Amino acid sequence: MLELHEGSLHVKSILASWYDQISDKNYGAFIPFVGIVRDEDGIEGLSFDIYEPILNSWFNAWQEKAKAQNAYFLMAHSRGDVPNHTSSYIAAVVSPKRKVALSMINDFVEDFKANAPIWKYDLIGGKRVYAKERSHLLQGHGLLKADA
Numbered sequence: 001m002l003e004l005h006e007g008s009l010h011v012k013s014i015l016a017s018w019y020d021q022i023s024d025k026n027y028g029a030f031i032p033f034v035g036i037v038r039d040e041d042g043i044e045g046l047s048f049d050i051y052e053p054i055l056n057s058w059f060n061a062w063q064e065k066a067k068a069q070n071a072y073f074l075m076a077h078s079r080g081d082v083p084n085h086t087s088s089y090i091a092a093v094v095s096p097k098r099k100v101a102l103s104m105i106n107d108f109v110e111d112f113k114a115n116a117p118i119w120k121y122d123l124i125g126g127k128r129v130y131a132k133e134r135s136h137l138l139q140g141h142g143l144l145k146a147d148a
Contacts, residue, residue: 001074003075004077006079008078008088011087011090015032015034018074018092028095031101037087039084046122049121071100074093081123092105093105
């Protein structure tokens with residue numbers, strides 16, 4: 001399941017909802033990762049644009065990898081402005097086995113940072129500033145993407 005939200009993510013309610021969905025399904029592991037916007041370099045927060053068709057394709061490819069191990073992913077991400085000290089990204093793996101989930105969450109988050117079509121801007125003085133110096137080409141798409 002892939003969820004997109006406007007602004008900061010409501011971490012407690014999202015995680016509780018996901019847990020309620022899986023708690024009686026006989027899975028042995030639910031491993032979440034929560035990304036929090038850091039206060040650094042004078043930014044007030046981050047802002048995000050998302051290209052949904054490529055994101056859906058990227059996410060579905062990861063679901064297929066997980067399915068081969070009887071696991072699956074859950075993910076929520078913000079669109080728009082996210083102030084410092086709030087969350088813009090939550091990912092989780094649900095799996096019958098702990099080792100599968102622990103390994104997959106790391107690979108998923110690392111690949112997300114490198115290849116998901118989500119563009120990040122710094123919020124400075126109430127304005128969005130594209131982080132061109134932290135950008136790279138999105139593999140296979142010819143699009144410039146800011147590092148996550």
